[in-house]
Amino acid sequence: MTACDPIKVYDARWEIEEFNDDQVRRLFEATFAYGRLLGVDTVTLTRDARLGCARVLELGVETALRLGLRTFVRYEPISTPQGYFTSLWVSQEHPQTMGLGITASHNPKQYIGIKFTVPTVQAIGLDCGPLGGLTKVREIYHSARKFAQTPGGSLTILDLTREFRAHRRELMAAVERVLTRMHLFGGEELKAFESEMSAYLGVKHVRGVASGTDALALSIDAAGLGAGDEVLIQANAFVAAVEALHRVGAVPVAVDVRLDDLGPDVEDLAARIGPRTRGILVVHLYGLPVDLRPILALVRERNLVLLEDCSHAHGATLDGRKVGSFGRAGAFSLGVVKNLAAYGDAGMISTDDAELAERVRLLGTHGQVKKNEHAFYGDNSRLDEIHAAMLRVKLHLLDARNARRAAIAAHYDERFAGLLTTPPVDPTRTHVYHQYVVRTADRDALRRHLAEHDVDTGVHYPVPIHRQPAWLGAYGETPALPRAERVAREILSLPVHADLTDAEVERVAEKVVGFFRR
DSSP states (O other): OOOOOEEEEEEEEOOOOOOOHHHHHHHHHHHHHHHHHTTOOEEEEEEETTTOOHHHHHHHHHHHHHTTOEEEEEEEOOOOOOSSEEEEEEESSOTTEEEEEEOOSSSTTOOEEEEEEOSOGGGGTGGGOHHHHHHHHHHHHHHHHHHHHSSSOOBOSOOHHHHHHHTHHHHHHHHHHHHHHTOOBSSHHHHHHHHHHHHHHTOSEEEEESOHHHHHHHHHHHTTOOTTOEEEEETTSOHHHHHHHHHHTOEEEEEOBOTTTOOBOHHHHHHTOOTTEEEEEEEOGGGOOOOHHHHHHHHHHHTOEEEEEOTTOTTOEETTEETTSSSSEEEEEOOTTSSSOOSSOOEEEEESOHHHHHHHHHHTBTTEEETTEESSOOOBOOOBHHHHHHHHHHHHHHHHHHHHHHHHHHHHHHHHTTTSBOOOOOTTEEOOOSSEEEEOTTHHHHHHHHHHTTBOOBOSOSSOGGGSHHHHHHHOOOOOOHHHHHHHHHEEEEOOOTTOOHHHHHHHHHHHHHHHTO
């Protein structure tokens, strides 16, 4: 990028304030975030060579790179600033380039400048003239500064904006590619995604569908399970799995869970097999693969259909093999909160069975075998081209993002040792930590404590499937499942998404540890 001499047209100063490292990161992050929303893809950090501000520069570069911005560093002498200030300017030579200078450190003499480069002048309001654009950038900085000064800020269990900001350019290029062709269903992007996902999972076929619930229902239907067939399912599953069985007329039978890994209890599975039992639907909950080895033996022995709900477990492995490749079919949600997530509802089905894959395709397109010829009545469940294109971008990021989740989980494991029950660690199973779920009898009090310190948490899930009003209305009372019911009272999900900063991870850990050591 060619350097150019800026013309300073606005300058504002504030009183000196003390910021710590975390607040400086937040100041950079919020400022860059606003810039990304305006189309910024490049920043230049300018360091005053005479004063020296290595730590602030390091924090700025670290944040910019983490958010996927092209980053340049420039050294130049400047006059000593008096306190925190911002300098806003437009370039005379390149009017699409604006600048924002920030003093953000313990030492008010340490200065970092940020130069935004945007695709169009209109993107930040310069169509109203230079001062209009500069007013907009001033608003951005005021908002960022306010965010940085908020003590810790609210730490949410998921922040979808961070991943988008970091990979905005690739994601929007994928959308542009689809809209340029205007082939919106069943085109090149879907075919490529299905092929790439098949290779990733190590299966022969992947079929994209409209949602995770559709993936479950279509795989159940295509596997030949239907009216009156009993299917065993662990009681701590999400309601969507029961809905899918209900849609095709199959009858769910809830089974209790193991306390060590919260997977289905194999002895209870075996005990609940009856004359109408046709299948087992296992849920790889929270990103940890169910230990399928004894279940596969049971399935073979009793001639049952095994289906996998992999909606929490994109990329998880058992004995080096990806989930979704063990059963007759694997159903995946690609919804917005998942490790591999679309920007709306989406799903897919994995299988090695060519006949099942074709049945899924037909079920999802009204049973249409060719134009205006429908072999049977199906549904409308398709993964569109825009989502397929963006999922292709995200698939290439999945392993790295899962590894970041695992690193966060490992830090939590170390910090929480002896305080509460943490997720199991099994060298034969790769956990991808869709959720980091701990257990404690003090769950509700811990959750209130974290909320008081602006740390968001979740409970996945507070009511077992057999205690839901919908279940009771459809299937009546079920015998008690004491372990599943106990777990529902004890589980708590802590923030573990891949875009958390190290400071945020430690903040969560510190607040949890502080609760138990009061």
